[in-house]
Amino acid sequence: MIDVRLLRTQPDSVRAALARRAKPDVLEQADHALALDTRLRDITTERDAARARVNELSKQVAELRRAKLDAEAVMAESRALGDREKVLAEEYAQVEAVLRDVLLRIPNLPHDDVTQGMGSDDNQVVRGPEQLPAQFADHQRVPHWETGATLGILDSERAVKISGAMFTMQRGAGAALARALCQYALDRNADAYEEIRPPSLVTTATLTATGQLPKFADEAYSIERDDLWCIPTAEAPLTSLHAGEILDETSLPVRYMAFSPCFRREAGAAGRDTRGMLRSHEFDKVEILAVTTPEQAPAMLDEFVQRVTHLIADLGLPYRLLEICTGDLGQSHHRSFDVEVYAPGCDQWLEVSSVSWFSDYQARRGDIRLRRSGKKGTEFAHTLNASALAVPRVWAAIVENFRTADGSVVIPPVLHPYMRGLTVIRPPQSR
RNA sequence: GGAGAGGUGCCAGAGUGGCCGAAUGGGGCGCCCUGCUAAGGCGUUGUCCGUGUAAAGCGGACCGAGGGUUCAAAUCCCUCCCUCUCCGCCA
Numbered sequence: 001m002i003d004v005r006l007l008r009t010q011p012d013s014v015r016a017a018l019a020r021r022a023k024p025d026v027l028e029q030a031d032h033a034l035a036l037d038t039r040l041r042d043i044t045t046e047r048d049a050a051r052a053r054v055n056e057l058s059k060q061v062a063e064l065r066r067a068k069l070d071a072e073a074v075m076a077e078s079r080a081l082g083d084r085e086k087v088l089a090e091e092y093a094q095v096e097a098v099l100r101d102v103l104l105r106i107p108n109l110p111h112d113d114v115t116q117g118m119g120s121d122d123n124q125v126v127r128g129p130e131q132l133p134a135q136f137a138d139h140q141r142v143p144h145w146e147t148g149a150t151l152g153i154l155d156s157e158r159a160v161k162i163s164g165a166m167f168t169m170q171r172g173a174g175a176a177l178a179r180a181l182c183q184y185a186l187d188r189n190a191d192a193y194e195e196i197r198p199p200s201l202v203t204t205a206t207l208t209a210t211g212q213l214p215k216f217a218d219e220a221y222s223i224e225r226d227d228l229w230c231i232p233t234a235e236a237p238l239t240s241l242h243a244g245e246i247l248d249e250t251s252l253p254v255r256y257m258a259f260s261p262c263f264r265r266e267a268g269a270a271g272r273d274t275r276g277m278l279r280s281h282e283f284d285k286v287e288i289l290a291v292t293t294p295e296q297a298p299a300m301l302d303e304f305v306q307r308v309t310h311l312i313a314d315l316g317l318p319y320r321l322l323e324i325c326t327g328d329l330g331q332s333h334h335r336s337f338d339v340e341v342y343a344p345g346c347d348q349w350l351e352v353s354s355v356s357w358f359s360d361y362q363a364r365r366g367d368i369r370l371r372r373s374g375k376k377g378t379e380f381a382h383t384l385n386a387s388a389l390a391v392p393r394v395w396a397a398i399v400e401n402f403r404t405a406d407g408s409v410v411i412p413p414v415l416h417p418y419m420r421g422l423t424v425i426r427p428p429q430s431r
Numbered sequence: 432g433g434a435g436a437g438g439u440g441c442c443a444g445a446g447u448g449g450c451c452g453a454a455u456g457g458g459g460c461g462c463c464c465u466g467c468u469a470a471g472g473c474g475u476u477g478u479c480c481g482u483g484u485a486a487a488g489c490g491g492a493c494c495g496a497g498g499g500u501u502c503a504a505a506u507c508c509c510u511c512c513c514u515c516u517c518c519g520c521c522a
Contacts, residue, residue, distance in 0.1 A: 044481055048491040055491090058503040062449045075502040082502075246478085369478095378478080 001103050001364040004037055017109040020326040022118050029106050036099040043095065047088040050081050057081070104208065105215050108361040110326045111335035117325025126337065127309075128320025136344040137405070143345040144399040145276035148174060150407060151425055153399075154277070166266060166274065166281045168392065173425045177398070177411070178284065178391050180418035182259050185286035185389035188311055193257035193288055198237035200261055201228040206240040209366030211332035218267045221281075230263035234287040235385045242291060243366040246378055252370060253292040253300060257388060260285065277392035278350065284392075289385040293370060297357055297382040301335065304355045304386040308339050311388060312352065315412045317397050318342040320349065334359035341393065345400030350393040355386040406430065 007014045011034060018026045057078040064071040115124055148154025153174025159167045170178050186195060207213045207229045212220055221230040231237060238256050247254070262285050266272075273279035288307065290300045305321065312319045322338045329336060339353040360380035363369070369378040402410040409425040416423055 041481070044491080048481065051492085052490055054502075058449070061502050065449085071502075078502040 001361060002106055002109060003360070003364065004033065004099075004103060007034055008037055014109065018107070020110050020114075020116060021107060021329065022327040023107075026107060029102055033099060033102045033106060036095055036102065040092065040095050040099060043088055043092045047085060047092060050085040050088065054078050054081050054085065101214065104213075104365070107329075107331040108334050108359060110329055110333075111357070111359075114329065114335050115323065115325045116327075118327040119325075120328045122325040123322045123328055123338070124325065126321045126323050128340075129318060129342075139405045139407070140344040140400060140403050141347075142400065142403055143276060144343070144396040147345070147399050147403055147407070147409065148276070151409065151427060153177070153425060156276070163281075166279065168277050168280050168283075170395070173419075173422055174395070176419055176422065177415070177425075178395055180411075180415045181389055181391050181394055182284060182286055183418045184415055185311060186257060186259060188314075189257045189286075189288055189307060189388060193255040196234075196238060196241070196256050196258040198231075198234055198241075198258050198260060200231050200263075201226075202231055202237055202240070203228060206243070207231075207236055209243055210236045210239050210362055211330075211365070212236065215331065219265055221263045221265060231260060232264050233262050233285065233387075234258040234260035235289060238287060238289040238385070239362055239368075239383055240366055242368045242381075244368075246369045246371050247291065247381060249293060249370050249372045252381070253290045253296050255288070255290050257286060257288045260287065276346070277396045278346070278348075280392060283390065285390045286388040287385060288388045289383070291363075291368060292382045292384065294360070294379075294382050297359070297384060300384050301337075301355065301357045304384060305337055308353045308355055308386050308388060312339060312341060312394075314414050315394070315398065317394070317401055319352075330354075330356070332356075332358050332361050334361065341397040343393075343397045343400045345403070346396075350397060352390050352393045352397070353387040356384060358383045358385075 002014065007030060011030075015027055015030055018030055057074050060074050061071045061078070064074065115122070117123065145154060145156065148170075149156070151174070153170060153172055155169045155171050159169035162169070201223060204213060204227065207220060212232060213229075220232055223229065237260075238258055241256065242254075261282055263282050266279055266281060269279060277283075288304065290304075292300050309319065309321060319339055319341045322340065324330075324333070324336045324338060334357045336354055336356040338351050339355070340349040341352045342348075343350050359382055362383045363380040368381045368383070370381045371378050398412065399409050402412065404410060407427045408430075411419055411423050411425065413423075
C-alpha cells in the first residue's frame with residue numbers, strides 16, 4: 001500500500017512516479033483515492049466533534065445524577081448527537097472500505113533508478129551472456145521432458161492422471177535431484193538465514209499483506225470452506241511472520257529462508273509452457289526474505305542478488321541478470337531483478353529467481369513497523385525477498401545443460417552430497 | 432467435534448456500567464543517594480487517526496475482533512477468532 005498521506009501532501013510527485021509504470025488506470029485510481037481520502041477526513045472531523053460532545057454530556061449526566069438532579073434534557077441532546085454520530089459512522093465505514101480497496105490495488109512507486117519501459121521487452125540485461133546457441137552441442141538440444149521421460153525421472157503422464165493438467169511428478173533420481181536442489185539452496189544460506197518451515201495454507205489477511213490479494217485472487221487457490229488460501233510462494237507467510245509487530249531497530253535486519261510448495265492457478269497462462277516443468281500448478285521453491293530499516297534495504301538487495309547468482313553459478317548453469325523496467329515491475333515491487341538460466345533443450349531463458357525490494361509497501365499492508373532507540377513513534381519497515389531457487393526450472397536447466405552424448409545427465413558436483421552417491425543419471429539400458 | 436476456563440498496557444495482574452487509557456507489582460528509561468556492588472528514593476514509560484509548518488497543545492479511537500444495548504461500555508448482550516484443561520478422534 002502506498003502512503004495515503006504522501007498522496008495527499010505530494011499528489012503530483014506520486015502521480016508522476018505511478019505514471020512511470022505505463023498503466024493508465026493507475027492514475028485514475030490514485031485520483032479516486034485522493035477524493036475518498038478528502039471525504040473521509042471531513043467525516044472524521046465531524047464525527048469526532050460529535051463524539052467529543054457526547055463524552056462531555058455523559059459526564060454532565062453523571063454529575064447531575066450524583067446531585068440527584070434531572071438529567072433528561074442533557075440526555076436528549078446526547079441522544080440526538082448519538083443518532084447523528086451513527087449516521088456518520090456508517091458513512092465513514094462505507095467510504096473507508098472503498099478507500100481501502102482502492103489503495104490495496106494501487107501499485108508501489110518505482111524506485112527512481114528503475115529504468116523507464118513499457119513491458120518485459122525493455123528489461124535490461126545487467127550481467128551475463130547474451131545467448132550464444134552455437135556453443136551448445138546437439139546432445140544438449142533435447143528438451144528436459146524428453147530426457148526426463150527416457151531416463152524415467154519425470155512422469156508427467158501419471159501426474160496428469162492423478163491431478164490433471166499442469167501438474168508434474170519426478171521419480172527416482174529425478175525426485176532426489178529436486179530435493180537435493182532444495183537442500184543445497186537452504187544449506188548455502190544457512191550461514192545468515194534462519195530456516196522457517198511455514199504453513200502452506202494462510203489467511204486472507206496474510207495473502208493481502210504481500211499483495212496477492214485482492215487484485216490477483218484468480219491466481220491463487222482458495223479453500224473457501226475454511227477461508228484459507230494455498231500459498232503461491234513462501235514470501236506470503238514469511239512476510240507476515242512479523243505482521244502487526246513493532247521491531248526494535250537493533251534487531252534488524254532479520255533474515256529468513258524457507259522451503260515450501262507453491263500453488264498457482266496460472267489462470268492467465270492457459271496453453272503456455274504446457275510441456276515439462278516450466279510452468280505448473282504446484283512446485284517447490286526455497287525463498288529468502290529480509291525485513292530491514294529503509295537504510296539497510298539497498299545493501300540487502302545487493303546481498304540477495306549476490307547470493308542468488310552465486311547459487312546458480314555454482315551449479316554451473318549459464319545465467320543472466322536482468323533489471324526489471326517500470327512497465328514490467330510487479331504491483332508490490334519498488335525495484336527488482338530477475339535471474340534467468342538458459343535451457344538449451346527448449347531454447348529458452350528461464351526465470352529461476354526474482355529478487356525484489358518492496359520498500360514499505362508490504363510492511364504497511366501487513367503493519368510491520370520498527371522503533372528507533374531514543375526516537376518517539378514508529379515507522380514502517382522495508383521488506384525484500386528472492387527466490388533462492390525455484391526447483392522445477394533449475395531441474396529442467398540441469399537436465400538440458402548437463403545432458404551428455406549418451407543421453408545421461410551429469411549431476412553438478414555441489415549437489416553430490418545430497419544425491420546418495422549418485423553423480424550421473426544414466427539411461428535404463430546402460431545401468 | 433463435545434464440555435469447561437480464559438483473552439486487559441513491555442510482563443504479571445486488579446477492575447462487573449460513569450470519577451478507568453485503566454490500580455498494584457515487576458521490567459525499561461532518567462535523576463538522586465551510596466567508595467564499588469547490593470539495597471534504596473523520586474520521576475517517567477503505549478499505539479493509531481484528525482488538527483497544527485513543526486514542537487507544544489487540542490479532539491477522537493484502542494482493554495482479542497466485529498456488531499448491539501445505553502445519555503455513558505474494559506465492564507451488559509450477540510457472533511466470530513485465539514489460548515488453556517479434560518474427553519473424543521487422529522500422523
